[in-house]
Amino acid sequence: MNTQLDPANCGACNNACGVGAVCSQAKCGLECLGGTSKCGDECVDTKLDPQHCGLCDKACAEGELCSGGQCGIECTGGTTKCGDGCADTGLDPANCGGCGKACGPGEVCSQGACGLACLGGTIKCGNECVDPQLDPANCGGCAVACGPGQVCAAGQCGLQCTGGTTKCGDACADTENDPANCGGCGQACGPGEMCAAEKCVSVCGGGTSKCGNKCVDLQTDAANCGGCANVCPQGQVCASGQCGLQCAGGTTKCGSKCADVQTDPANCGSCANACAQGLVCSAGQCGLVCTGGTTKCGSKCADLQSDAANCGSCGAACAGEQACLKGSCVGLVCKPNAVELCFGADAKYIGVGACKAGTKTCNGQGTGYGSCAGEVVPKAEDCNNGLDDDCDGLINEGCYASCLDVKAANPNAGDGKYFVDPDGGGGDPPFEAWCDMNIDGGGWTRFNWLKQPYVGGDDPFGQKLVDCKVDGLACRGRIPAQAKPAGLLVKDLTDKAYAAWKFNGSTISNAVLGALRDKIEFCKNEQGAWQPYLNTSQEAYCGTGVEGGCDSFYYTLGSCLGLGKPGTNLDGDHGWGASAFKMGASNFPMSDDYAFLNNQGCRDELGELYYR
Numbered sequence: 001m002n003t004q005l006d007p008a009n010c011g012a013c014n015n016a017c018g019v020g021a022v023c024s025q026a027k028c029g030l031e032c033l034g035g036t037s038k039c040g041d042e043c044v045d046t047k048l049d050p051q052h053c054g055l056c057d058k059a060c061a062e063g064e065l066c067s068g069g070q071c072g073i074e075c076t077g078g079t080t081k082c083g084d085g086c087a088d089t090g091l092d093p094a095n096c097g098g099c100g101k102a103c104g105p106g107e108v109c110s111q112g113a114c115g116l117a118c119l120g121g122t123i124k125c126g127n128e129c130v131d132p133q134l135d136p137a138n139c140g141g142c143a144v145a146c147g148p149g150q151v152c153a154a155g156q157c158g159l160q161c162t163g164g165t166t167k168c169g170d171a172c173a174d175t176e177n178d179p180a181n182c183g184g185c186g187q188a189c190g191p192g193e194m195c196a197a198e199k200c201v202s203v204c205g206g207g208t209s210k211c212g213n214k215c216v217d218l219q220t221d222a223a224n225c226g227g228c229a230n231v232c233p234q235g236q237v238c239a240s241g242q243c244g245l246q247c248a249g250g251t252t253k254c255g256s257k258c259a260d261v262q263t264d265p266a267n268c269g270s271c272a273n274a275c276a277q278g279l280v281c282s283a284g285q286c287g288l289v290c291t292g293g294t295t296k297c298g299s300k301c302a303d304l305q306s307d308a309a310n311c312g313s314c315g316a317a318c319a320g321e322q323a324c325l326k327g328s329c330v331g332l333v334c335k336p337n338a339v340e341l342c343f344g345a346d347a348k349y350i351g352v353g354a355c356k357a358g359t360k361t362c363n364g365q366g367t368g369y370g371s372c373a374g375e376v377v378p379k380a381e382d383c384n385n386g387l388d389d390d391c392d393g394l395i396n397e398g399c400y401a402s403c404l405d406v407k408a409a410n411p412n413a414g415d416g417k418y419f420v421d422p423d424g425g426g427g428d429p430p431f432e433a434w435c436d437m438n439i440d441g442g443g444w445t446r447f448n449w450l451k452q453p454y455v456g457g458d459d460p461f462g463q464k465l466v467d468c469k470v471d472g473l474a475c476r477g478r479i480p481a482q483a484k485p486a487g488l489l490v491k492d493l494t495d496k497a498y499a500a501w502k503f504n505g506s507t508i509s510n511a512v513l514g515a516l517r518d519k520i521e522f523c524k525n526e527q528g529a530w531q532p533y534l535n536t537s538q539e540a541y542c543g544t545g546v547e548g549g550c551d552s553f554y555y556t557l558g559s560c561l562g563l564g565k566p567g568t569n570l571d572g573d574h575g576w577g578a579s580a581f582k583m584g585a586s587n588f589p590m591s592d593d594y595a596f597l598n599n600q601g602c603r604d605e606l607g608e609l610y611y612r
Contacts, residue, residue: 004126005036005043017041026126031148047169047180048079048086068180068188069169076180076188090212093127103127111212111229134165134172154266154274162266162274166299176298179213197309197317198298205308205317219336222256232256240337248337263294263301275299306365323366334362334369342372349378353388353395383409386419386432396430397421402483403435404443404612413437420445422480436489436610440500440534444489444610447479447516479517485611488512492607500534516609 003009003026008016010023017028024032024043032043039046039056046052046069051059053066060071067075067086075086082089082099089095089112094102096109103114110118110129118129125142132138132155137145139152146157153162153172161172168175168185175181175198180188182195189200196204196215204215211221211228218224218241223231225238232243237258239248247258254261254271261267261284266274268281275286282291282301290301297307297314304310304327309317311324318329323336334340342360349355358375362368378391383399396419400406406418415437421430436444479485491498503509 005045007041050084068186070186070188074191076190079180091122091129111223134174136171154272160277162276165266167277176300177214177216197315199315199317201317203319205319205322208309209320220251220258241335265299308365325365325367330367332366334366336362336364336366338362340369342369343375343377344372345377349391352393353378353391355391383419394429395419399430402443402612403433403437403445406435407437407441407443413442423482428480428482436491439489439498444612445483446608446610448609479513479611481517483517483611485513485517487612488516489610489612490607491610494607497536498534499532499536501532516611 003011003013003015003023005023007021007023007028008014010017010028011026017023020041021028021030022032022038022041022043024036032038036043037046037052037056039052044052044056046054046056046066048066050064050066050071051057053060053071054069058071060066064071064073065075065081065084065086067079070076075081079086080089080095080099081087082095087095087099089097089099089101089109091109093107093109093114094100096103096114097112101114103109106127107114107116108118108124108127108129110122118124122129122131123138123142125138130138130142132140132142132144132152134152136150136152136157137143139146139157140155144157146152150157150159151161151167151170151172153160153165156162161167165172166175166181166185167173168181173181173185175183175185175187175195177195179193179195179200180186182189182200183198187200189195193200193202194204194210194213194215195201196208201215204210208215209218209224209228211224216224216228218226218228220238222236222238222243223229225232225243226241230243232238234256236243236245237247237253237256239246239251239258247253250260251258252261252267252271253259254264254267259267259271261269261271261273263281265279265281265286266272268275268286269284273286275281279286279288280290280296280299280301282289282294290296292301293305294301294303295310295314296302297310302310302314304312304314306324308322308324308329309315311318311329312327318324321332322329323332324330339359339361341357343350343357345355350357354376355378356374356376358372360369360372363370379389381389381396381399383396386395388395400409400418400420401422401424402420403418406413406420413435416435417432418435419430420433422428434446436442436446485503487500487502489498489500501509501512503513
C-alpha cells in the first residue's frame, strides 16, 4: 500500500481519513497536494497511474502503461517500467536505481541511490527528494504547498511560470532539458533518450554531458560539477567545472548557481529577477525581442554564431566534443575556461635567468586560447638592468666592455656599479664593476681596492694570496687580459688625492701594465721615470737621477732578484715595500722615500686602482 496516497492507511497503517477527506502526502485533508489530483476519494498521480492516466477514471488498456499522462506500451520521460506502472528510478524510494530496489527506513532516493541526504539541488521532504524550485507541494521548502491554480517557479508560488520555465499541468517544467516535457508540455522522450536544447536525443550535445536521464553542463551544474553526481558543498557554486565560492567567466552567483545576468531569463539583470512568460532576457533587460545580434530560441536569447546549443539556427546543437564557431560546429580545441601554462620559446629556458612561463585561458566556447599572460621569453640583453635577459645563465654578456663604454653610451651616467664584459661575449662571464664617471671625464673601471689595513700573509690589495688565481677574473688587482687600457688612475683614500698616468709604451709603463694585467715580474735597474699627467697628491713621485725612482716595478706573489716579499720592488737598490701600490721612490730607506699609497714606513693608507 502507498501510505502517501491511501486514505485507509494515510501516513501509517490503519490511519483512515474521515468522510470527504483524501490522503495526500501522507496527510488527510480536503485537497490533493504535490501535483496529484482528486479522483473520487483518492489522490492520484495522473502522470503515472494507469487507472487515471491524464484524467480521472481514464484507464489504460490491458498491457498499457501510464507515462507522462499518456497511455502506451512503453514508459517515457525518463521513467522505467516497474510491474504494471512507470517509475522514476532516480527519485522513487520504492524503485531506487532499479525496479524493486526499495530504500530502507529513513532513507531517500536521490540520483538513483539510497541515502540519508538528497543530491543535485533537491531537498528531503518526508521520504522523498523534491526540487523546491519547481515542486508545487514543496515550493521553496518542505510542505509549502501552492494554492489552487498556482504553480511553483524559482521557489515561489504564482499564477505563471517564470525563469524560462513553462506551465505543464499544475507544475512548471524546464522544456530545455526535462525529458518528460522536452520542447513542450507532454512531449516525453523515449527510453534511453535525454532532453537537450528542447530536443530528445540519444547523445547529449551543445557541450552537455549525460548524467542519469538528463543532459547537464558539467562546467556550471552544482549537482554535477566537473563530473556526474559531483555535488558542490552548500554555499558553493560550480564555475569552470570546479566548486568554489565565486563564479567565473563574467557570471554572477545566484543561490547555488552561476548565472549570466545578461541572458538568463530567471536572473535577468540581477539574481531572482525573472522575466514574465513570453519574455526573454537580452542585455540584462526583459523584453519581447532579443538584441545585440542574438536570436530568440524558445525562452532564451542565443548567439547563433557561438552558442553550442543553437549553432547556426535554434535547436541545432553541437555534439558534446564540439563547439560553435561562426555558426558551425567544430571540434573543441581546449576545455572551456581551462587555464594552462604557456611559453613562446624553447622550454629549456623556463626558470633560467629572467625567463618564466605564463598562463593562457581557453575561451568559454573551447574554440581557442587567449594570449599568453605573464610569460618572459629570451630577448637581447639589456645592459642596464643586471638581469640575464637572454636566459643563457650569464648576465649582460656582450654588453659594455668597460666603464668607458658605459660613459660613451650614457654621458650622464654617474658613479656606481655597472655590468661590464671585457671579452665581449667570449668565454668569460660579465661581472659587476664600480665605475668612476667624474675624474678626468670619467669612464674609469675599478679593478682593485684596499679599504682596510692589510695583515701579514695577505695580498697588498686586501685579498688572501691562497684565494687569488692570477689567471682568473676573481683575482683582485688584475686588469682583465682582454682589456686594452690607455690609462691608470690611483686614488689615495687616506689623503683624499688621486693621480693618473697614460700607458705610453715606455719600458716602465709596459712593466706596470704587465704587472697589473698579467702579473709579470719586472726586475731591472735604471729604467727611467713614468710621470703622472694628472696629480692632486702632495707626495713625491718618481724622481730623476741615477736610480730614477720608478726604474724597477713589479707586482708578484714571489720576490724579485731573491729579495723581498710579495709587494712592489722600487728601484735599483732593491728596496721593497709590502704596499698597496707604489709609483715612485728615492734612496731607500731614507725618510723621503715615498710611494703613492703607502710609503716605505708601511703607513697604512687606503686606496683604489682604476683603468680606462
